[in-house]
Amino acid sequence: MEESQIKVPVIPELTKEDFVSDQMVKWCPGCGDHAILSSMEKVFPKLGIRKEDFVVVSGIGCSSRFPYYMNTYGIHGIHGRAAAIASGVKIANPELSVWMITGDGDCLAIGGNHFIHVVRRNLDINIILFNNKIYGLTKGQFSPTTPKGAKTKTSPLGTIEIPFNPGELVIGAQGTFFARVTDSNPKMMVDVLFEAARHNGTSVVEILQNCVIFSNNIHALITSKETKENNQLHLKHGEPMLFGKQKDKGIILRRTNLEVVKLGENGITEKDILIHNKFNHDTGVHNMLARMAPPEFPAALGVIRAVEQETYGQALMDIIDIAKNTSPLKSVDDLLNSGNIWEI
Amino acid sequence: MTHKKNHVVELDDVVVRFAGDSGDGMQLTGSLFSDSVAFAGNDFATFPDYPSEIRAPQGTIAGVSGFQVHFGQNNIHTSGDLADVLVAMNPASLRASLKWAEKDATLIVDSDSFIEKGIIKAGYDTNPLEDNSLVGYNLIKAPISRLTKEAVKDLDIELKAALRCKNMFALGIVLYLFNRKLDSTNAFFEEKFKSNPLIVESNKRVLKAGFIFAENVEAINPTFRVQPAKLKKGTYRNITGNRATAWGFLAASERSGRELFLGSYPITPASEILQELTKHKQFSVKAFQAEDEIAGICSSLGASFTGSLAVTSTSGPGLSLKSEAIGLAVMTELPIVIVDVQRGGPSTGMPTKSEQSDLFQALFGRNGECPTIVLAAISSSDCFYSAYEASKLALEHMTPVILLTDGALANGSEVFKIPKVADLPVINPPIVEPNDPDFKPYRRDEKKLSRYWAIPGTEGLRHRIGGLEKENITGNVSNDPLNHQLMVKLRDDKVKRVANYIPEQKIIGKDSGELLIVSWGGTYGVMLTAVERLQEKGKDISLAHFKYINPLPKNTKEVFSKFKRIIVCELNNGQFVSYLKMNFPEFKYEQYNKIQGLPFMVSEIKEKFSSLLNE
Ligand code: SF4
Numbered sequence: 037m038e039e040s041q042i043k044v045p046v047i048p049e050l051t052k053e054d055f056v057s058d059q060m061v062k063w064c065p066g067c068g069d070h071a072i073l074s075s076m077e078k079v080f081p082k083l084g085i086r087k088e089d090f091v092v093v094s095g096i097g098c099s100s101r102f103p104y105y106m107n108t109y110g111i112h113g114i115h116g117r118a119a120a121i122a123s124g125v126k127i128a129n130p131e132l133s134v135w136m137i138t139g140d141g142d143c144l145a146i147g148g149n150h151f152i153h154v155v156r157r158n159l160d161i162n163i164i165l166f167n168n169k170i171y172g173l174t175k176g177q178f179s180p181t182t183p184k185g186a187k188t189k190t191s192p193l194g195t196i197e198i199p200f201n202p203g204e205l206v207i208g209a210q211g212t213f214f215a216r217v218t219d220s221n222p223k224m225m226v227d228v229l230f231e232a233a234r235h236n237g238t239s240v241v242e243i244l245q246n247c248v249i250f251s252n253n254i255h256a257l258i259t260s261k262e263t264k265e266n267n268q269l270h271l272k273h274g275e276p277m278l279f280g281k282q283k284d285k286g287i288i289l290r291r292t293n294l295e296v297v298k299l300g301e302n303g304i305t306e307k308d309i310l311i312h313n314k315f316n317h318d319t320g321v322h323n324m325l326a327r328m329a330p331p332e333f334p335a336a337l338g339v340i341r342a343v344e345q346e347t348y349g350q351a352l353m354d355i356i357d358i359a360k361n362t363s364p365l366k367s368v369d370d371l372l373n374s375g376n377i378w379e380i
Numbered sequence: 381m382t383h384k385k386n387h388v389v390e391l392d393d394v395v396v397r398f399a400g401d402s403g404d405g406m407q408l409t410g411s412l413f414s415d416s417v418a419f420a421g422n423d424f425a426t427f428p429d430y431p432s433e434i435r436a437p438q439g440t441i442a443g444v445s446g447f448q449v450h451f452g453q454n455n456i457h458t459s460g461d462l463a464d465v466l467v468a469m470n471p472a473s474l475r476a477s478l479k480w481a482e483k484d485a486t487l488i489v490d491s492d493s494f495i496e497k498g499i500i501k502a503g504y505d506t507n508p509l510e511d512n513s514l515v516g517y518n519l520i521k522a523p524i525s526r527l528t529k530e531a532v533k534d535l536d537i538e539l540k541a542a543l544r545c546k547n548m549f550a551l552g553i554v555l556y557l558f559n560r561k562l563d564s565t566n567a568f569f570e571e572k573f574k575s576n577p578l579i580v581e582s583n584k585r586v587l588k589a590g591f592i593f594a595e596n597v598e599a600i601n602p603t604f605r606v607q608p609a610k611l612k613k614g615t616y617r618n619i620t621g622n623r624a625t626a627w628g629f630l631a632a633s634e635r636s637g638r639e640l641f642l643g644s645y646p647i648t649p650a651s652e653i654l655q656e657l658t659k660h661k662q663f664s665v666k667a668f669q670a671e672d673e674i675a676g677i678c679s680s681l682g683a684s685f686t687g688s689l690a691v692t693s694t695s696g697p698g699l700s701l702k703s704e705a706i707g708l709a710v711m712t713e714l715p716i717v718i719v720d721v722q723r724g725g726p727s728t729g730m731p732t733k734s735e736q737s738d739l740f741q742a743l744f745g746r747n748g749e750c751p752t753i754v755l756a757a758i759s760s761s762d763c764f765y766s767a768y769e770a771s772k773l774a775l776e777h778m779t780p781v782i783l784l785t786d787g788a789l790a791n792g793s794e795v796f797k798i799p800k801v802a803d804l805p806v807i808n809p810p811i812v813e814p815n816d817p818d819f820k821p822y823r824r825d826e827k828k829l830s831r832y833w834a835i836p837g838t839e840g841l842r843h844r845i846g847g848l849e850k851e852n853i854t855g856n857v858s859n860d861p862l863n864h865q866l867m868v869k870l871r872d873d874k875v876k877r878v879a880n881y882i883p884e885q886k887i888i889g890k891d892s893g894e895l896l897i898v899s900w901g902g903t904y905g906v907m908l909t910a911v912e913r914l915q916e917k918g919k920d921i922s923l924a925h926f927k928y929i930n931p932l933p934k935n936t937k938e939v940f941s942k943f944k945r946i947i948v949c950e951l952n953n954g955q956f957v958s959y960l961k962m963n964f965p966e967f968k969y970e971q972y973n974k975i976q977g978l979p980f981m982v983s984e985i986k987e988k989f990s991s992l993l994n995e
Binding site: 059096 | 801
């Protein structure tokens with residue numbers, strides 16, 4: 037009797053080189069995008085996915101040149117529409133690992149509608165949002181994340197608009213995964229991208245990216261050597277939210293608000309500090325964490341929210357299966373001859 | 381003078397129009413009548429005429445909903461000009477519909493509804509049933525509401541629910557008038573309301589009451605008979621244009637082996653395509669209701685890149701929103717079908733009315749040099765074949781195809797001879813084999829100039845495409861001036877060469893002579909009927925009706941060159957005629973246009989053509 041054979045797909049060991057494209061990278065020297073590209077090239081080979089099964093989709097903007105620089109299947113789409121294109125790719129073939137690369141203008145201004153809807157549907161794609169708080173490719177106009185009052189090409193006297201906070205938008209749109217990293221911390225970037233890839237559902241990773249030309253040092257309060265210890269809270273699931281050089285500062289929940297405290301002051305001990313629970317379905321604390329910003333608070337970095345919920349793809353496959361098992365129509369001929377028909 | 385009851389008059393074809401308040405169930409009444417017509421073996425076509433408001437105020441002209449059925453013993457190509465029989469369930473529907481009835485039509489009215497309130501609401505000064513304004517018509521005053529209540533009085537049914545059956549009373553009268561049986565309608569009740577025997581019983585009783593009423597009323601004499609049509613042997617069904625469109629895509633998906641993906645956003649009058657395809661998950665159809673029109677086409681384009689038969693369906697305003705993404709499809713040379721169910725425009729225009737005014741938009745409405753294939757379905761049942769062919773052309777030539785239908789085709793229905801999927805032409809998309817050493821993203825098929833389809837997941841074919849101009853063959857981003865010119869020419873030539881893969885333009889009638897009628901798309905039925913009737917009278921008139929708009933059939937110029945006069949008829953301000961002037965400036969064209977949101981009537985164009993021939 038023959039041994040039955042179980043086929044286990046063998047995925048050859050991949051390396052960074054498998055994903056480096058032959059195209060010249062044309063971002064400005066010093067642009068944060070370079071570090072992001074390098075992190076992505078490190079993450080892809082480690083995911084246990086065939087290199088042919090990656091699809092990188094983008095819209096328009098500096099960041100959106102990304103697909104040309106990754107040796108995968110890729111589409112460089114049109115402005116704002118990457119989420120819609122990526123949705124079609126993923127729904128058409130759920131086996132693919134779909135990565136959407138976008139910027140703050142592409143994703144949150146012209147593409148805002150597609151963005152909130154893909155998040156709401158919890159389609160299993162990974163959205164990497166390069167947030168440099170400015171329009172780079174069109175040379176320096178304010179974007180939906182530009183801080184109020186910032187002087188740009190189209191706000192010579194300072195913007196009069198309230199900016200979006202991507203994390204709040206994601207959570208408000210029923211998002212299941214939101215993380216934030218800086219372009220200057222490659223290790224955290226790799227870890228978070230890895231986790232985003234593993235998450236079932238729409239993963240949104242906001243990368244605080246520096247545009248050296250049009251908004252240089254826009255994230256300096258969070259990223260500069262001098263201030264980062266006090267202005268970065270590195271979230272780890274199950275661990276207390278401590279920060280500062282000596283890890284002597286922390287976040288507590290007082291009534292309905294978050295508050296920064298110092299260990300030892302006013303009788304505060306480590307036990308009082310909030311423990312991060314990224315799996316919490318309740319959006320309250322996650323939303324407050326996403327909102328925190330210097331100088332009053334440190335910026336929350338790492339995975340803020342990662343909750344389990346049925347994905348669009350799973351729900352769709354389930355109803356397709358039911359339809360296949362229950363429909364009397366097995367072919368289009370059956371359909372054409374169904375219902376009221378008559379012979380002549 | 382009294383006729384002997386049972387006097388039966390034979391007719392070739394008849395038009396019946398049912399009109400009532402939006403809530404009166406006229407669409408159902410009309411379609412049940414067409415079912416009975418179908419079972420009797422007649423050829424037929426139907427057209428619903430409903431208001432754009434879901435429930436306009438009761439009893440007003442704005443709230444009138446109509447359904448017209450044209451049936452006969454010869455081939456029926458249109459839903460008919462004017463009604464021979466008009467059913468009016470209230471004063472407003474009589475007032476709104478009388479202009480759609482022949483001057484000597486049989487009018488069946490619910491006389492119970494002609495009370496002061498209703499008469500005033502309809503805008504009448506006096507009761508039209510009593511002021512002699514309907515002299516010349518065969519007026520049948522039926523106390524429909526009262527007799528409906530009477531028919532169900534010993535059933536345990538609420539008055540409101542009982543009155544909801546009154547449309548069946550009217551149907552009963554009409555079925556008697558045409559010597560039809562009640563079987564198919566009763567069978568429908570049993571199936572449709574099987575969970576509610578009381579509703580089945582009341583509908584049956586009311587239908588029968590209408591039938592018996594008609595039998596006993598002197599005014600209904602004579603009755604009429606329309607013999608079965610001499611249709612080709614085969615299996616038939618009734619089909620609307622939107623359903624036929626959806627099914628054409630299903631057939632193309634099965635035949636090409638490509639899963640069907642539809643990305644769409646609801647819009648009148650195209651929504652039924654999306655609704656229909658969401659029903660067919662058993663064929664693995666991915667019908668994605670997107671957040672907007674742009675996401676509709678962009679998701680489709682993503683699916684196209686991923687190897688699906690990709691479709692998006694919309695109407696005029698939606699096509700405007702999709703323009704940029706159509707450009708991306710042209711640039712990436714991916715297959716996609718964009719269905720535009722045309723309606724009255726511009727802007728929101730007249731959503732429930734039909735027009736052919738999106739032709740320019742389909743041909744030219746994009747930035748850059750951006751040609752696509754453009755097809756126009758010519759009848760409700762042809763929507764099936766047009767959707768199939770649009771898919772075939774998109775998949776085999778790797779290019780977007782815009783398929784134009786219109787509100788009248790979409791909602792209208794006609795008899796459809798059911799084909800076998802295996803008899804439809806094969807569809808062979810140019811899919812690249814894994815690890816093909818010769819694969820380059822923009823290498824082309826020598827004959828068609830189409831590029832090849834390298835589907836994500838396939839080994840050895842990783843590549844990037846996008847909206848930036850690409851270098852020929854390699855597909856690398858390129859700003860090279862000469863390469864751009866070459867690529868523009870290649871994309872243009874690719875579409876032009878499609879002319880080698882579509883049929884030549886047919887002429888109905890002699891292929892040379894005095895007058896050539898030129899028309900396109902959804903007006904086929906009317907044009908054909910008018911031209912054939914004039915030909916029967918010995919007139920020197922021929923018809924060239926176009927389905928292939930871009931590219932035009934190869935013999936178009938030759939066809940035009942053999943006629944003394946050419947008149948282009950279309951439901952817009954002259955778009956196809958301008959396009960023909962642009963392509964073949966050597967001919968002189970006359971034009972006949974109607975821009976009222978209404979189809980051509982056979983009578984009006986016959987008159988127009990006759991006067992042209994007499995000039
Ligand atoms: S303009 Fe700014 S974002 Fe764009 S490549 Fe240059 S540095 Fe990077």
